[in-house]
Amino acid sequence: MLAKIIRLLVWGAVFFLPEHKRIAIDRRLRGREEFRKLQKSDCVIVSYGKSGRTWLRVMLSRFYQLKHGLPDNSLIAFDNLQAKNRDIPLIFFSHDNYLKDFTGNADSKKDYYQKKVVLLVRDPRDVAVSQYFQWKHRMHPWKKRLNKYPAHDSDISEYEFAMDQNVGLPKIVEFLNLWADEAGKIDQLLVVRYEDMRRDTAKVLTQILDFIGTPATPEEAQDVVNFSSMENMKKMEEKRTFRFSGSRMVPGDRKNPDSYKVRRGKVGGFSDYFDED
Known part of the structure; x- marks a missing residue:
């Protein structure tokens, strides 16, 4: 909350x-906040956006709810659950968007070398x-400009979005390739495939918690596993169960299923939008 207030104050000063220049300043401020959380964290969960992070966040939140008798609507942000019980680790969820704007380490993952890292990956297609629907139905216009997404009112197809150099497959593959190149330099790294979480959720969850x-x-x-099923997560989003945790699990438009954070989660679902050519 304090970081958001600081950004708003700075935003007013540089309006x-x-x-x-405003974009560069905002990205650096966000990077500074990410660096602060990274330094304090016991574990960091890194993923490209729309790789299953919210699902994993709900699963970990549910586990700590059970373990420490917390309410069902307790969702990990960063240190909010640890404030209720010191035995809960500080888990930093990051899309690795802005850290480099503060540290300058754009061509390596040096900032993560000494950290315990869970890298969550998913089929780039x-x-x-999934990014397309996030951009089209949920993303704030400023966030689009901040991360070089197509303009807010652009009329483009799923395929055109997927081929975009700044936000589509080229960008996603570049992100994954850099992490692959740097993986051997990270002291403690667990790579988790979204597809494996779908196939055997309990097994992969157990590995992550271990x-x-x-x-x-x-x-x-x-x-x-039961609590975080697609069906139950959709119900919780409809009921706004986690409404006190920001917009993470709140639909953009209750009448539009494509505006929900929990949309399909289908493995290989890209084939429903692209033809064989």
């Missing part, structure tokens, strides 16, 4: 600057399609 250092019993893991 009359050219947009490219599915990521691109890696974090807060192991789950089989019974706890199964409860988490």
Whole structure:
């Protein structure tokens, strides 16, 4: 909250600057906040946007709800759950968007070398399609300019979006390739495939919790799986169960299923939007 207030104050001070300078300042401020959280964190979960992070966030939140008797609407932001119980680790969720604007480490993952990192990856084609719907129905206009997305009112297809150099497949593959190149330099790294989480959720969740250092019993893991099913997550989003945790699990338009954070989650769903050519 404090970081957002600071950004708003700075925004007011630089409002009359050219947009490219405002963007650079905003990205640096966001990067500074990411750096602060990274330094404090016990574990960082990194993913390109729309790779299953919200699903994993709900699963981990549910586990700590069970473990420490927290309310069902407790959703990990950063340190909010640890404020209720010191045994809950500080988990920093990041799309690795802005850190480099503060540290200058754009061509390496040096900032993460000494951290415990869970890297969540997904088929880039599915990521691109899911990103399209995020951009079209949920994303704030300023966020689009901040990250070089197509203009707010652009009329483009899923395919055109997926081929965009700044936000489509080229960008997603570039992100994944840099992480692949740097993986061997990170002291503690667990790579998790979204497709594996879909195939055997309890098994992969157990691996993640073991890696974090807060192991789950089989019974706890199964409860988490049930709680975080696509059907239940859609119901929770409709009911705005996590409304006190910002817009993460709130639909853009209740009447439009494509505006929901929990949309389909289908493995290979990109094929429903692209033909074989």
